[in-house]
Amino acid sequence: MKNRVGIVGVGQTHHKSKNTDCKGQELISIAVKRALESADLTMADIDAIVIGNMDHFESINYVDMWSVDGSGGYMKPIMKVTTGGTTGSAVGHAGFYHVASGLFDTVLAIGWEQNSESDTTAAISTCFDPITEREFCGGAIGPLAAQYTAYMSKYGATEEDAALVSVRDHNNAALYNPYAHLRQTITVEEVMKSPYISYPMKFLDICPRSDGACAVIFAGEDKAKKTVERPAWILGVGDCHILVHLADGIGLANLPSLERAAREAYEMAGITDPFRQFDVAELYVPASTAGVTWMEALGLCEEGGGPRLIRSGVTNMVGELPINPSGGVLATNPIGATGLLRIGEAALQVMGKAEEKQVEGARVAVATGFGGCFWSDVTVLSSSTQLD
Amino acid sequence: MGEEKRDSGPLSITYMADMPYDYHAGFYYSRFLKELKDNKRIYGVKCPRCGKVYVPPRIVCRDCFVTMEEFVEVGNEGTLLAFTVTNFPYTDTTRGEPKKIPYTAAYIKLDGSDSNIVHCLDETDEKKIKAGMRVRAVFSDTRTGDYFHDIDHFEIIQ
Numbered sequence: 001m002k003n004r005v006g007i008v009g010v011g012q013t014h015h016k017s018k019n020t021d022c023k024g025q026e027l028i029s030i031a032v033k034r035a036l037e038s039a040d041l042t043m044a045d046i047d048a049i050v051i052g053n054m055d056h057f058e059s060i061n062y063v064d065m066w067s068v069d070g071s072g073g074y075m076k077p078i079m080k081v082t083t084g085g086t087t088g089s090a091v092g093h094a095g096f097y098h099v100a101s102g103l104f105d106t107v108l109a110i111g112w113e114q115n116s117e118s119d120t121t122a123a124i125s126t127c128f129d130p131i132t133e134r135e136f137c138g139g140a141i142g143p144l145a146a147q148y149t150a151y152m153s154k155y156g157a158t159e160e161d162a163a164l165v166s167v168r169d170h171n172n173a174a175l176y177n178p179y180a181h182l183r184q185t186i187t188v189e190e191v192m193k194s195p196y197i198s199y200p201m202k203f204l205d206i207c208p209r210s211d212g213a214c215a216v217i218f219a220g221e222d223k224a225k226k227t228v229e230r231p232a233w234i235l236g237v238g239d240c241h242i243l244v245h246l247a248d249g250i251g252l253a254n255l256p257s258l259e260r261a262a263r264e265a266y267e268m269a270g271i272t273d274p275f276r277q278f279d280v281a282e283l284y285v286p287a288s289t290a291g292v293t294w295m296e297a298l299g300l301c302e303e304g305g306g307p308r309l310i311r312s313g314v315t316n317m318v319g320e321l322p323i324n325p326s327g328g329v330l331a332t333n334p335i336g337a338t339g340l341l342r343i344g345e346a347a348l349q350v351m352g353k354a355e356e357k358q359v360e361g362a363r364v365a366v367a368t369g370f371g372g373c374f375w376s377d378v379t380v381l382s383s384s385t386q387l388d
Numbered sequence: 389m390g391e392e393k394r395d396s397g398p399l400s401i402t403y404m405a406d407m408p409y410d411y412h413a414g415f416y417y418s419r420f421l422k423e424l425k426d427n428k429r430i431y432g433v434k435c436p437r438c439g440k441v442y443v444p445p446r447i448v449c450r451d452c453f454v455t456m457e458e459f460v461e462v463g464n465e466g467t468l469l470a471f472t473v474t475n476f477p478y479t480d481t482t483r484g485e486p487k488k489i490p491y492t493a494a495y496i497k498l499d500g501s502d503s504n505i506v507h508c509l510d511e512t513d514e515k516k517i518k519a520g521m522r523v524r525a526v527f528s529d530t531r532t533g534d535y536f537h538d539i540d541h542f543e544i545i546q
């Protein structure tokens with residue numbers, strides 16, 4: 001990369017199920033103002049904007065233009081990025097690319113969603129092929145549920161393993177994250193007793209849909225050092241899009257796109273022993289089942305080792321590698337913002353600004369994004385410009 | 389301006405518009421759909437470079453990015469890779485009506501194919517289904533050129 005890049009500001013709204021108080025642009029403006037305030041910057045410092053949300057959800061075309069009243073992009077270059085579930089992480093990576101290229105010094109990345117404005121499961125279903133796939137792919141839930149049946153058959157994972165992930169993430173949100181949408185502590189028994197939505201997925205295994213926005217400010221090395229005492233340096237990124245036909249992704253018990261994206265990000269960052277080198281992880285876990293199955297793709301355990309890792313408790317807040325101190329996607333899911341929240345939360349951790357959810361001494365973090373036909377983004381962040 | 393509720397009573401405006409589309413099936417899907425309708429046969433297409441067979445057929449191999457032209461018949465039996473018994477009501481985007489539940493979505497690798505398809509099983513008791521089972525296509529008697537109708541469902545081979 002031409003320029004070293006650091007995150008200097010992070011802002012988000014208080015996420016909720018239905019935000020009738022404000023219009024999309026007003027919601028965006030809240031996250032943007034909070035990001036600017038957190039870095040003590042003004043809109044005059046921003047050279048370019050990247051923004052994204054889900055196609056179809058609000059039925060608004062040209063979101064790049066429409067959002068100017070909230071994004072602050074008046075008379076500035078704006079790029080819209082929309083890649084399904086990975087929209088937020090792709091927006092973050094595009095912000096990083098802008099600065100890393102050396103063409104822009106300070107770039108504002110925004111992800112947002114007003115899920116409550118539409119029938120989002122129907123909207124998501126339009127991403128599947130209308131002639132050969134759409135009929136039986138139930139929104140985002142069906143394919144994720146089906147994937148777990150393949151994983152359970154192959155590796156002997158159980159529904160209780162998934163419930164442990166659900167409890168971890170819900171309880172982290174309840175205890176540590178004032179911005180989270182769902183803030184109620186739950187138990188494994190409650191998860192197991194909740195009704196099947198799409199076997200083997202139960203009501204408490206799946207993410208909510210939230211209204212909310214997130215904004216993250218990326219800056220070149222000099223600007224970053226002048227702006228904040230301890231930026232979150234981006235050490236590595238990886239993006240991998242995979243199969244066009246959804247059925248090809250579901251048939252696999254594992255997630256090869258995440259494995260590839262992780263490999264690229266790790267190589268760029270110099271990560272060789274992820275479990276030991278990462279102090280904290282903010283993973284895009286849209287269903288508790290994915291919290292069991294995808295850790296191996298990140299090299300955090302051996303193939304099929306997800307259940308062992310979850311049962312051992314090492315990914316809890318007091319464990320060796322806390323995953324999702326914010327409560328993650330299972331507690332908060334404004335989809336276009338969800339991936340950017342992972343990057344933003346990971347950045348707050350290594351900046352030492354995560355407040356109640358701070359993992360003590362966190363210096364190296366990993367964030368992921370997941371979406372569409374099982375594709376993935378990975379970001380490695382650190383409080384240092386390079387690993388020891 | 390904070391996020392706290394203001395007293396003015398915010399409004400919501402409802403927008404109701406039908407958005408019909410005519411999706412063009414193209415050369416590859418049309419051949420696939422005609423074989424289902426006229427002959428109860430399932431066709432894929434084979435990559436001239438790596439030999440992988442794709443069902444449904446498509447123009448380029450995902451690995452080699454070469455044009456595929458050789459249509460090959462695959463089996464109407466295969467292996468169930470993954471499934472889910474869907475219990476939540478959502479809008480069927482093809483018809484705009486609520487989806488009939490429960491139904492079992494089935495992800496299947498047909499014999500002779502290197503890619504997977506999605507369809508449904510006629511079994512909705514999850515205790516009787518397991519990934520790895522063998523399944524067989526059951527064709528509809530009144531075929532119309534619609535994949536989801538012409539193959540009515542898949543059944544578990546006992």
Ligand SMILES: [Zn+2]
Binds near residue numbers: 440
């Ligand atoms: Zn090929």
